[in-house]
Structures are given as C-alpha cells and as structure tokens.
Amino acid sequence: MTPALMLLIILLMLALGVPIAFALGVTAVAFLLLLTDLPMSLIVQQLYQGTNSFPLLAIPLFILAGSLMNYSGMSKRLINFALSIVGMVRGGLAFVNVIASVFFGAITGTAAAASAAVGQIMIPIMNKKGYAPGFSAATTSAGSSLGILIPPSVPMILYGSISGISVANLFLTGIPIGLMIAFGYLIVAYFVSLKQDYVVEEQPFSLRNFYKTFLDAIPALLVPAIILGGIMTGVVTPTESAALAVLCGLVAGFIYKELTFKKLMNALEDSVRNTALVMFIVATATILGFSFSSLGIGQQMMGPFMAFSDNPIMIMLMASLILFIGGLIFDGTVMVVVLVPLFLPLVQATAIDPLQFAMVVIIVWGIGQQTPPVASGLYITTAIAKVNMLKASKYNIWYISVLIVALIGMIFYPDVMLYFPRLLVQ
Structure with a gap:
C-alpha cells in the first residue's frame, strides 16, 4: 500500500507541475517523518551522500566536455566527415545523422547533448532535402540514445556508482552493444528511405573530399580515442x-579558432545548469531510495520475485517491464537511482551476470527516452523539427524496435551479446 501511495503522490505532484527533484524529495521526507522516527539530520546526510562520490565527479566533467564540443565547431566538422562517407547513398542524410550520433555518443556521454548538437545541424538539412520532418526528428532522437550506450556514458557512470561495478568495464561493454544498435538504426534508415523514395545526393564519393574532411575532423575524432585508450590501458580512471x-575540448576549440571567450562562458553556463539539474535529481532520488529501505518497501516489492530466483530470464523480463513502466513515468536518472537498487540484491543472489543486467537497464533507459509521455529524446528533436510527437513516433517505432531486439537478445542470448564485450573486459 505504501509504495502505491508514494507513487500516486509523486505522479500527482508532477501533474501539478512540481519539478521532479522536489516531487521525489518532498514525498520521501514526508513519509520518513510520518512513518519513522529518524532524525532530520540523517535525511540531510543522505542528501549529501547521494552526490558525494568520486565516480560521479565524471558527470559534470563530461557534461562540460560536451558543451565545449558543441561550441568549438566539432559538430559541424564531424557531420561533414560523415557526409563524405555515406552522404551520396539513398537515405544518406539519415545515415549521416546516425553516424554523427555515434561520434557524439563517444564524446558527450549524454543523449540530450547529442540530440541537440546533431539535431540543430542535421534536421534542417534533412527537411530541406525533402525528408519528412517526423522522420528527421525520429532519426535524431533515436541516434541520441547512442549517447548513453557508447562510452563515455553518464548513465553508466551513475549505474556504476550505485552498483559498485567498474565504470571502465561498463564502458568497454557498451562499445560493441552501442555499435550493434547503431548498425540496426542504419538498416531502419535505409528501408524507410527506400520506401519513401528519398533523394540520392548528386555528389559522388570523392577521395579528396573524404581526405579533406577527415583531416579537419582529426581533433574531434581524437577525443574518444584518448578517452577510451586511456581507460583501456589503465593510464586513467573514467573520472x-x-x-x-x-x-x-579546450584544445580543439583553440585549434579550430571557434571557441571565443563568450562561447567558453556559454559552455560553462550550460554545463553548470545541466549538472545542477542531474545532480539535484540524483540527490533527492537517493533520499527516496533511502526511504524505501527504511520503510522496508524494497523487501515488499522484491518478495514476489524470489519465487523466480532459479529462473534468471523471468527475473530480467519482470525487471525490464517494471523499469520500462518507470521509464514511461520518470526520467532515466530517477529510474536508475530509485529502482535499480531494489533489484541489485536479487541480481547478486542469482546467476545473472552483473554486466548483463547493467546493459538491460541501460537499453531500457534508451527505450524510455524514445517513448512518450517522458520521451526526453523526442522532446528536443521535435522542437527543432517543428513537428508534433505523434508524427515523429510513427517513424520512431521502428528505431525502438531495434532497441527491443537488443533487449531481447541481452536477456535470452547473453553469451552472444556479450561475446565481444567480455573479450574487451578480460
């Protein structure tokens, strides 16, 4: 009864327009004060400890790095490079959109930054060339989910801080999974473009143009290489x-001569605002998780799952369903901070591979970003494309199906899905 009542109050507050961080925090504190005799000082301590984590320090840094990339001219050069590779095939601009999202996923670590950076450039170009605005928005939104699958990934950092799993191992696991999903997106983009008979660019492939755009994009391309190379060799931690x-990002901005002092201040301002938003949600969601623990809600919710403790597939199917429903209601950050800790003891008590469950959570997070009513990825791209969410969702359902196939594969065929990641982790 208590979990349902807490959820109902949170949903009511959200419907009234209360910011999600306040909705979570107020609900948690109210129930702790009413149903327990815990001192307020302990609640304040939990608020602080929710963000007092060395791995979480990577979040504001990656957010700042993403802002610097956007203001330093990297986005334009990466997209030009992608255009030189696949811009001349049918649906080439949709291909470029996905490939650019792969690049930005390997730089920014967040879906919002990737969708904003790619969308502001690619959506107007695609619309001008005759692509349906809904398709342009859907392709950009789906591609933005690669930002949480391909490292460096802020959600993986958050998951690692909660679960205790090595963030470096999560990063290495995400590389092949993210690239497989990106390949699935390319297949969808091709068949939609074929069906809609979208234009083929007149300009043929040019080795000279490829070489020129590649040289121009080298500083941007070096960023993920340095990040992942440093982590894989053990020279640096993810943080x-x-x-x-x-x-x-700073060096590239000066190389490209586009990062002015004003743009630097804008990048710092954007990163401070986005960091505050994420970390405040993390802090208040931590209090909500603490209230679950103090009120014994975790044991109540996990009781029915224990009947399937000898059936890992059933556990993950049920967990995916609950996480998916959570993703329809909450932002992915809240979903992970609040719901994942409830499942971790069960995962540890069964034969489920911790990395397998981590990827299930991240993929479901990606699905939630594309699925209304929350659909954080679609909100950004539909605003840029000036199209309603229904028209974009008509195309986006095919990209979501790629994520669902990846989720099913991760649950039922983990040895296949994790074959290459395990080689990297070892």
Missing part, C-alpha cells in the same frame, strides 16, 4: 578521462 575530455 580522470572526463577531465582529459574537457582539456581536449
């Missing part, structure tokens, strides 16, 4: 690699 990413 230290985030500081390296900021340094790379």
Whole structure:
C-alpha cells in the first residue's frame, strides 16, 4: 500500500507541475517523518551522500566536455566527415545523422547533448532535402540514445556508482552493444528511405573530399580515442578521462579558432545548469531510495520475485517491464537511482551476470527516452523539427524496435551479446 501511495503522490505532484527533484524529495521526507522516527539530520546526510562520490565527479566533467564540443565547431566538422562517407547513398542524410550520433555518443556521454548538437545541424538539412520532418526528428532522437550506450556514458557512470561495478568495464561493454544498435538504426534508415523514395545526393564519393574532411575532423575524432585508450590501458580512471575530455575540448576549440571567450562562458553556463539539474535529481532520488529501505518497501516489492530466483530470464523480463513502466513515468536518472537498487540484491543472489543486467537497464533507459509521455529524446528533436510527437513516433517505432531486439537478445542470448564485450573486459 505504501509504495502505491508514494507513487500516486509523486505522479500527482508532477501533474501539478512540481519539478521532479522536489516531487521525489518532498514525498520521501514526508513519509520518513510520518512513518519513522529518524532524525532530520540523517535525511540531510543522505542528501549529501547521494552526490558525494568520486565516480560521479565524471558527470559534470563530461557534461562540460560536451558543451565545449558543441561550441568549438566539432559538430559541424564531424557531420561533414560523415557526409563524405555515406552522404551520396539513398537515405544518406539519415545515415549521416546516425553516424554523427555515434561520434557524439563517444564524446558527450549524454543523449540530450547529442540530440541537440546533431539535431540543430542535421534536421534542417534533412527537411530541406525533402525528408519528412517526423522522420528527421525520429532519426535524431533515436541516434541520441547512442549517447548513453557508447562510452563515455553518464548513465553508466551513475549505474556504476550505485552498483559498485567498474565504470571502465561498463564502458568497454557498451562499445560493441552501442555499435550493434547503431548498425540496426542504419538498416531502419535505409528501408524507410527506400520506401519513401528519398533523394540520392548528386555528389559522388570523392577521395579528396573524404581526405579533406577527415583531416579537419582529426581533433574531434581524437577525443574518444584518448578517452577510451586511456581507460583501456589503465593510464586513467573514467573520472580522470572526463577531465582529459574537457582539456581536449579546450584544445580543439583553440585549434579550430571557434571557441571565443563568450562561447567558453556559454559552455560553462550550460554545463553548470545541466549538472545542477542531474545532480539535484540524483540527490533527492537517493533520499527516496533511502526511504524505501527504511520503510522496508524494497523487501515488499522484491518478495514476489524470489519465487523466480532459479529462473534468471523471468527475473530480467519482470525487471525490464517494471523499469520500462518507470521509464514511461520518470526520467532515466530517477529510474536508475530509485529502482535499480531494489533489484541489485536479487541480481547478486542469482546467476545473472552483473554486466548483463547493467546493459538491460541501460537499453531500457534508451527505450524510455524514445517513448512518450517522458520521451526526453523526442522532446528536443521535435522542437527543432517543428513537428508534433505523434508524427515523429510513427517513424520512431521502428528505431525502438531495434532497441527491443537488443533487449531481447541481452536477456535470452547473453553469451552472444556479450561475446565481444567480455573479450574487451578480460
């Protein structure tokens, strides 16, 4: 009864327009004060400890790095490079959109930054060339989910801080999974473009143009190489690699001569605002998680799951369903901070591979970003494309199906899905 009542109050507050961080925090504190005799000082301590984590330090750094990339001219050069590779095939601009999202996923670590950076450039170009605005928005939105699958990934940092799993291992696991999903997106983009008979660019492939755009994009392409190379060789931790990413963004901005003092201030302002938003939600969601623990809600919710403790597939199917429903209601950050800790003891008590469950959570997070009513990815791209969410969702359902196939594969065929990631982790 208590969990349902807490959820109902949170949903009511959200419907009234209360910011999600306040809705979570107020609900948690109210129930703790009413149903327990815990001192307020302990609640304040939990609020502080929710963000007092060295791995979480990577979040503001990667957010800042992403802002620097956007203001330093990297987005334009990366997209030009992608255009030189696949811009001349049918649906080539949709291909470019996905490939650019892969690049930005390997730089920014967040879906919002990737969708904003790619969308502001690609959506107007695609619309001008005759692509349906809904398709342009859907392709950009789906591609933005690669930002949480391909490292450096802020959600993976958050998951690692909660679960205790090595963030470096999560990063290495996400590389092949993210690239497989990106390949699935390319297949969808091709068949939709074929069906809609979208234009083929007149300009043929040019080795000279490829070479020129590649040279121009080298500083941008070096950023993920430095980040992942440093982590894989053990030279830096994921948090230290985030500081390296900021340094790379500054250097690239000066190389391209586009990062003016005003743009630097704008990047700092954007990163401070986005960091505050994420970390405040993390802090208040931590209090909500603490209230679950203090009120024994975790044991109540996990009781029915224990009947399937000898059936890992059933556990993950049920967990995916609950996480998916949570993703329809909450932002992915809230979903992970609040719901994932409830499942971790069950995962540890069964034969479920921790990395397998982590990827299930991240993929479901990606699905939630594309699925209304929350659909954080679609909100950004539909605003840029000036199209309603229904028209974009008509196309986006095919991209979501790629994520669902990846989720099913991760649950039922983990040895296949994790074959290459396990080689990298070892």
